Amino acid sequence: MLTVEDLGVSFGGVAALAGVSFGVRAGTITSLIGPNGAGKTTAFNAITGYLRAGRGRVTWDGRPLTGRPCDIARRGVVRTFQKTSVFPTLTVLDNVRTGLHLRGRAGLWPVLLGTRGVQREEAKIVETAREVIAFVGLERRADEVAGELPYGEQRLVELAVALAARPRLLLLDEPAAGMTGAEKERLVAMIRRIREQSVTVLVVEHDMRLVMGISDTVIVLNHGRVIAEGAPASIQAHPDVIRAYLGSSSAPA
Amino acid sequence: MIVRALLAAAALALVTAPAWLPSPYHLHILIMAGIFAILALSLNLLLGYTGQLSLGHAAFFGIGAYTSALLALKLEWSFWLALPCAAVASGIAGWAIGRLALKLRGAYFVLVTISFAGVISLVSINWMELTNGPLGLPGVPPPDFGPWSLRTKRAYYYLVLAAAAFTYLVCHRLVHSRIGRALVALRENEPLAESVGIDGTRYLVLAAVVSAALAGVAGSLYAHYTRFVSPEVFLFTYTVTMVIMVIAGGQGTLLGPVIGALLFTALPEALREAVAWQWQMLAYGVVLVVLVFFLPRGIVPSFERWQRRRAASLR
Numbered sequence: 066m067l068t069v070e071d072l073g074v075s076f077g078g079v080a081a082l083a084g085v086s087f088g089v090r091a092g093t094i095t096s097l098i099g100p101n102g103a104g105k106t107t108a109f110n111a112i113t114g115y116l117r118a119g120r121g122r123v124t125w126d127g128r129p130l131t132g133r134p135c136d137i138a139r140r141g142v143v144r145t146f147q148k149t150s151v152f153p154t155l156t157v158l159d160n161v162r163t164g165l166h167l168r169g170r171a172g173l174w175p176v177l178l179g180t181r182g183v184q185r186e187e188a189k190i191v192e193t194a195r196e197v198i199a200f201v202g203l204e205r206r207a208d209e210v211a212g213e214l215p216y217g218e219q220r221l222v223e224l225a226v227a228l229a230a231r232p233r234l235l236l237l238d239e240p241a242a243g244m245t246g247a248e249k250e251r252l253v254a255m256i257r258r259i260r261e262q263s264v265t266v267l268v269v270e271h272d273m274r275l276v277m278g279i280s281d282t283v284i285v286l287n288h289g290r291v292i293a294e295g296a297p298a299s300i301q302a303h304p305d306v307i308r309a310y311l312g313s314s315s316a317p318a
Numbered sequence: 319m320i321v322r323a324l325l326a327a328a329a330l331a332l333v334t335a336p337a338w339l340p341s342p343y344h345l346h347i348l349i350m351a352g353i354f355a356i357l358a359l360s361l362n363l364l365l366g367y368t369g370q371l372s373l374g375h376a377a378f379f380g381i382g383a384y385t386s387a388l389l390a391l392k393l394e395w396s397f398w399l400a401l402p403c404a405a406v407a408s409g410i411a412g413w414a415i416g417r418l419a420l421k422l423r424g425a426y427f428v429l430v431t432i433s434f435a436g437v438i439s440l441v442s443i444n445w446m447e448l449t450n451g452p453l454g455l456p457g458v459p460p461p462d463f464g465p466w467s468l469r470t471k472r473a474y475y476y477l478v479l480a481a482a483a484f485t486y487l488v489c490h491r492l493v494h495s496r497i498g499r500a501l502v503a504l505r506e507n508e509p510l511a512e513s514v515g516i517d518g519t520r521y522l523v524l525a526a527v528v529s530a531a532l533a534g535v536a537g538s539l540y541a542h543y544t545r546f547v548s549p550e551v552f553l554f555t556y557t558v559t560m561v562i563m564v565i566a567g568g569q570g571t572l573l574g575p576v577i578g579a580l581l582f583t584a585l586p587e588a589l590r591e592a593v594a595w596q597w598q599m600l601a602y603g604v605v606l607v608v609l610v611f612f613l614p615r616g617i618v619p620s621f622e623r624w625q626r627r628r629a630a631s632l633r
Contacts, residue, residue: 115509138515146513152506162496163503167515169496173524176495177488183495190496223510230514 066091067112067130067142067234067265072121074107074289081107083289084121089234089282094256094266096276099286100309105269106147108286109236113137113144125234139167141233145240147269151222153212157203160211160222161194164229168193194229201225201255217248224255234265241272253279277301285309321625332479336472345471349543351583352478353536356485357556358563358575360532365561366569367493368525369505370420371428374435375560378408378530380551382537384442384449387458387547397461397542404538405531411438412530416523423522439552454548458541474543481539482576485532490572492528501525502570566609568616577617 067089074082082104089095097105110116112123114134123130125142152160169190171183198207201221206214211222220240227235237256241249249272256279260266270276276283277297285293285300287309293300300306331338332348339345357379364370382404389400411434419430442449449455460469461477468474492498500521503511512518541547559582567578585605589598613620 113513133517134509134512135515135517138513144513146509150507150510152503152510154506155502159499163499163511163516164514166496166500166503171496173492173497173528176497177491179491187495226510226514 066126067267068124069108069112070122070124072108072111072123073119074104074111074116075119080289082111082118085286085289085291086121087284087291087294089265089267091265092260092263093281094260094268094279095282095284096268096270096280097284097286098270098273098276099292103286103309104289105286106238107289109144109238109269113142113236138230141231142236143227143230143232143234144236145223145227145238147238147242149216149219149223149243151211151219151226153210155211156208157198157211157214157222157225158191158194158207161197161225161229162190164197164226165190165193167230197225197229200228200258202251217244220244220248220252228259232264234267235259237266237268237270239269239271241270241275249275336475342471345475347584347587349471349475349478351580352475352482353540353543354559354563354583355482355576355579356536356539357533357560358567358579359482359485359489359572360529360536361560362564362569362572362575363489363492363501363525363529363532365564366571366574367498367501367505368522370423370522370525371561372431372526372529373428373554373557373561374415374431374433375529375533376552376554376556377431377435377438378412378533379537379540379556380435380438380442380549381411382408382534383541383547383551384455384537385534386538387455387541388448390459390542391455391457397459397538400542401535401538404541405534408534408537409527409531412526412528412533413523415530416526420522420526421519435552435554435557439549442549442552449549452549454546454550456546458545458547460545461542478539478543481535485535486572486576488528488532493572497521497524505570562606566606566613566616568618568620571616571618571622574616574618581617 069088070086072082072085073080085104085108097108099105107116111118112130114132114137125140130137130140130142152163155163169186171186175183195207198204201224203218203221203225206218211219214222220243224240241252244252253275256266256268268276268280280297283295283297283300284291285306292305292309293303335348336345339348357375361372361375364372385407386400386404389395389403390397415430415434419427443452460467460474462468466473468477493501500511500516503516504518504521508518537551540551563578563582564575566582567576568574586598586602589601593601
């Protein structure tokens with residue numbers, strides 16, 4: 066269970082998040098939606114340690130979630146990025162092997178001595194990497210350079226890298242952006258399968274059909290505040306949400 | 319296939335070099351190339367794999383040289399003890415600089431390494447009691463190997479060759495491990511690397527320590543070869559030469575720095591024979607510009623690319 070309480074982030078006096086509170090139940094798919102500039106990515110950055118929140122607290126598994134991004138990843142909270150983000154000059158296989166960083170243990174001396182243990186661990190890492198690549202359906206691209214793949218496939222590489230880090234909470238920042246219809250369908254199926262492996266998923270996404278299709282809960286942000294929270298059907302009918310998206314001039318700033 | 323054959327031929331040529339080189343002078347060039355190969359490999363760990371530029375790398379080289387020379391001269395330690403101590407001393411310096419500068423990285427790291435080299439150089443000039451100041455430390459003894467003294471160029475050549483091979487192995491193991499992948503990940507996309515649990519500062523400091531320690535090994539080898547250490551070992555020119563070797567050879571490759579070291583140790587000597595002294599530096603510059611212009615990513619990456627294209631066109 067992820068709990069966000071009164072999270073506040075300001076940039077030079079402008080509140081990007083003005084006291085946001087919500088919870089994400091374990092084993093669910095929750096979506097965070099809202100118009101551009103509502104604070105969705107800011108919330109992601111604050112939860113995953115890329116941004117220091119001015120106030121509020123985030124708890125995961127009953128303990129405060131604090132520290133640098135790498136500390137937070139170690140707690141099983143892994144994110145993807147809004148802009149496509151791979152290790153561009155590495156092959157798909159090496160991208161995913163890098164994502165498996167925390168599953169290896171080899172330290173400097175065993176590596177320099179080239180011990181059996183290190184060799185076994187490497188073999189295991191390659192094996193696991195191939196499994197993850199198969200999961201996202203990129204087997205045939207495994208040895209190609211990630212930065213040279215088509216956009217949609219790069220997004221899958223990104224997902225594979227995040228999955229390799231064995232998240233228990235996966236935060237996806239606009240995973241479907243730039244994908245074709247067919248690619249989106251495959252992505253939805255994949256996110257569902259990820260949840261089946263008892264991974265909790267929090268998604269920021271603009272594609273409403275996708276959001277309403279996969280989410281157990283939808284949280285709506287506007288101007289740095291939560292304006293609605295609930296099942297997809299109730300959100301679609303919520304007057305404040307409609308107003309926020311249609312941009313009524315009477316909405317309080 | 320061709321690459322394998324070329325590498326095997328090159329290895330054979332290096333092992334048999336003392337037999338076919340025409341003079342001790344040529345062997346001397348090869349020994350210096352070996353020492354510079356260690357330095358270039360060491361700098362490449364940082365510059366090529368993590369993307370962090372150390373412009374004070376001569377400092378780690380010099381610390382190694384002084385440590386080894388002082389231990390041999392003042393405490394009469396054997397070379398075989400002084401060498402690892404030189405590596406440790408430089409490694410500690412690398413750790414300190416890394417801790418200090420790698421939290422902010424980039425340009426900040428470049429500045430801190432430059433200043434560090436400047437400060438260490440001043441210390442070596444002014445701490446007369448320890449370093450003998452600008453006069454330097456003459457009479458550094460050559461290493462012994464059992465009952466033999468490695469005082470001949472031929473013997474020392476094999477020592478340097480072994481050390482360079484050792485350095486290559488260290489770098490090879492490191493970059494092909496999860497540690498190496500973490501370093502490359504930090505160069506390629508730091509936020510993404512952090513998101514999968516790679517502790518950026520920790521791994522960059524680790525790279526700085528290993529890199530500095532290897533530069534210390536080169537320093538020790540240099541001190542016991544020239545048998546003389548002075549503040550000149552801290553010269554900025556040494557750092558620049560290392561950077562040229564790494565970039566021209568191919569940063570982020572293992573063979574690149576070695577090829578760069580051979581080329582740019584031999585080049586000034588070749589120019590000395592071929593060109594009048596006034597034009598030597600100019601010719602050196604022209605070669606460098608031409609090389610960077612036609613092979614901007616370095617010799618080894620350009621060669622690899624050419625190979626891949628050829629393989630693709632044959633398919």
